[in-house]
Amino acid sequence: MIERWPPGFDADLMRRSFLIRPTVEVARDLVGCLLLIRDPQGAIVGRIVETEAYAGPDDPASHAAKRRTGLVAAMWGESGRAYVYTSYGLHTMLNVVAKVDGAVGAVLIRALEPLAGVEILRERRGPVPDQRLCAGPGLTCRATGITAADHGEEMISGSRFMLAMGDRPERICESGRVGIRDGTEFPWRFFDGNSKAVSAHRGGIPV
DNA sequence: ATACTGATGGCCT
């Protein structure tokens, strides 16, 4: 039982070594893991059901390919920290820095299946089905209240976030990453093929 | 079901 998690969650806390591996492997294995967010109103727990891997300067879709200063510097930093940025001036995106030591990379958290704190999520998202509350990277941050202020936060066991192992999904699918122009040929998007909380099942093949 | 479009701001050149 993890300390300070809501009752009923007896999963194991994630080890840092889980995140100190090749970014693509981590993205795949993160599907099914649990993310806790401590909100002023209470604990939010979500099962990660969709991710994307973004590698270092050689990955044309990665922010690391174009910049290395400012917020993006986090991709060179310690595995387990949050890389948070805003997109299109409107949407906030949450990444977990994950890579072997000396490499560069992060995993975009694209969708969560709500397990606790649904009322908190619904306050920010309105009357949509539970499974659609966090069905996309922008929606995930909007619903959970994650903002640019969370950039750099410790995600494994910090004051704001915690990560835990969950049951491995029956069916993990992969596809090209979405919403990008270059690098669509890499099958670096992973999702739970049985979850209704995934942003889109299109293009997915079992892995 | 897919296709297009406008909103909107930080960070780059």
Added chain:
DNA sequence: GGCCATCAGTATA
């Protein structure tokens, strides 16, 4: 000035 790792709304089938 020109990008965008998006979303909701509208339109057409």
